[in-house]
Amino acid sequence: MRILVSACLLGMNTKYNGGNNRDNRVVSFLLKNNYFFIPLCAEQLGGLPTPRSPAEIEKGFTSKDVLEGKAKIKNKDGEDVTNLFINGAKSVLSICKEFGITHAILQDRSPSCGYTKIYDGTFENNLILGNGILTELLKKNNIQVLDLESILSLY
Numbered sequence: 446m447r448i449l450v451s452a453c454l455l456g457m458n459t460k461y462n463g464g465n466n467r468d469n470r471v472v473s474f475l476l477k478n479n480y481f482f483i484p485l486c487a488e489q490l491g492g493l494p495t496p497r498s499p500a501e502i503e504k505g506f507t508s509k510d511v512l513e514g515k516a517k518i519k520n521k522d523g524e525d526v527t528n529l530f531i532n533g534a535k536s537v538l539s540i541c542k543e544f545g546i547t548h549a550i551l552q553d554r555s556p557s558c559g560y561t562k563i564y565d566g567t568f569e570n571n572l573i574l575g576n577g578i579l580t581e582l583l584k585k586n587n588i589q590v591l592d593l594e595s596i597l598s599l600y
């Protein structure tokens with residue numbers, strides 16, 4: 446396996462609030478198995494600053510809708526950041542293709558990296574079923590997203 450990892454999961458300060466989501470269990474999983482891995486942040490690659498206003502996919506829509514131009518991603522200040530998110534996801538995909546990435550480990554709940562759970566667009570911490578923009582794009586391109594909870598449960 447050659448693995449893309451959400452940069453914030455490895456301790457890089459790429460989160461909207463300038464922090465990270467480092468989880469040593471993910472680091473152990475990668476190092477113990479001697480996997481080739483690349484940490485990337487779609488939102489930074491899309492040109493968003495850090496720190497930045499948090500953003501969510503519009504209520505009632507999915508990441509697929511966003512990728513098809515039917516919905517937007519807006520930040521908490523009401524600004525439309527859709528193109529930055531899409532450009533960032535496309536940049537990550539392009540790097541993945543260049544390095545032969547086959548799998549991904551992604552930070553849950555993010556409008557970019559979220560896998561199976563994302564926020565509902567109200568900025569009230571309500572989770573719904575769904576994927577982030579990057580996750581959706583990776584899946585469309587046959588890059589398999591590994592279940593983070595399953596990996597964490599190994600340690």
Ligand code: SF4
Nearest residue numbers: 452453459486555558
């Ligand atoms: S876009 Fe992904 S890698 Fe970047 S901060 Fe959000 S969850 Fe982490």
